[in-house]
Amino acid sequence: MSRIVCQFSCGAASAVATKLVLAEFGATREILIVNAFIKEEHEDNRRFLADCEKWFGREITVLRDEKYGASTLEVFRRKRYLKGQRGAPCSKQLKRDLLDSFRQPDDAIVLGYTVEEQNRYDDFIDRNNGIDLMVPLIDRGLTKGDCLGMLERAGIEMPAMYRMGYDNANCIGCVKGGLGYWNKIRRDFPERFEEIAAIEETIGPSAYLFRDRDTNERFNLRQLDPSAGRHDEPLPACSFFCEIAEQEITA
Numbered sequence: 001m002s003r004i005v006c007q008f009s010c011g012a013a014s015a016v017a018t019k020l021v022l023a024e025f026g027a028t029r030e031i032l033i034v035n036a037f038i039k040e041e042h043e044d045n046r047r048f049l050a051d052c053e054k055w056f057g058r059e060i061t062v063l064r065d066e067k068y069g070a071s072t073l074e075v076f077r078r079k080r081y082l083k084g085q086r087g088a089p090c091s092k093q094l095k096r097d098l099l100d101s102f103r104q105p106d107d108a109i110v111l112g113y114t115v116e117e118q119n120r121y122d123d124f125i126d127r128n129n130g131i132d133l134m135v136p137l138i139d140r141g142l143t144k145g146d147c148l149g150m151l152e153r154a155g156i157e158m159p160a161m162y163r164m165g166y167d168n169a170n171c172i173g174c175v176k177g178g179l180g181y182w183n184k185i186r187r188d189f190p191e192r193f194e195e196i197a198a199i200e201e202t203i204g205p206s207a208y209l210f211r212d213r214d215t216n217e218r219f220n221l222r223q224l225d226p227s228a229g230r231h232d233e234p235l236p237a238c239s240f241f242c243e244i245a246e247q248e249i250t251a
């Protein structure tokens with residue numbers, strides 16, 4: 001029987017999806033739980049991963065890119081862009097390529113989409129109809145809030161980024177974030193903000209993350225209006241598989 005691969009992103013949804021799959025298939029199927037280590041994630045993500053290993057009663061296989069030292073900043077410097085039409089280079093280099101080298105063609109893949117993400121899942125199916133998929137959260141009608149509640153009841157403290165008000169445990173300074181997100185990063189993690197602003201400046205305007213709405217001119221992070229955006233604007237989670245879908249959508 002084929003393997004089941006759970007991608008663990010240090011987020012609430014992927015943790016609960018993994019737990020549900022282990023409960024349903026743990027005794028009958030080979031289940032692998034994989035995570036991609038990324039240097040720029042909050043260090044508390046590792047504590048959350050260790051807590052979830054205890055909850056699962058299983059070890060998580062941690063994959064680590066060697067070409068770029070598992071660093072998003074190194075990917076940006078060497079690729080000379082931060083975000084393109086086909087998605088974020090960091091996600092491809094540090095997550096998707098690692099998983100591609102690990103995956104077997106008949107693996108069943110567990111996706112941590114919640115019911116709020118049914119549309120994203122539908123798009124994924126449309127573009128990846130050769131892959132055997134499992135969506136335990138959608139199957140059970142579970143929301144992101146439900147997942148947070150389940151973890152709380154299991155006595156697992158959420159990663160620090162959630163507790164600081166972020167939508168997920170993505171890297172500190174995620175290139176998928178909007179204006180409000182980046183203003184929050186500037187307040188909470190000024191050094192990381194400066195590092196990424198400096199990379200933008202070194203590469204030049206083609207690497208700037210944002211454009212002025214009125215003039216359509218690109219502007220550097222340091223020029224970001226401190227009052228722009230909402231602090232609670234959504235930030236898409238970054239997983240091996242969501243990124244595959246997003247790259248297909250934007251291709």
Ligand code: SF4
Pocket residue numbers: 038072088090091094170171173174175176238
């Ligand atoms: S979380 Fe954001 S910055 Fe980190 S790898 Fe994913 S897209 Fe890149």
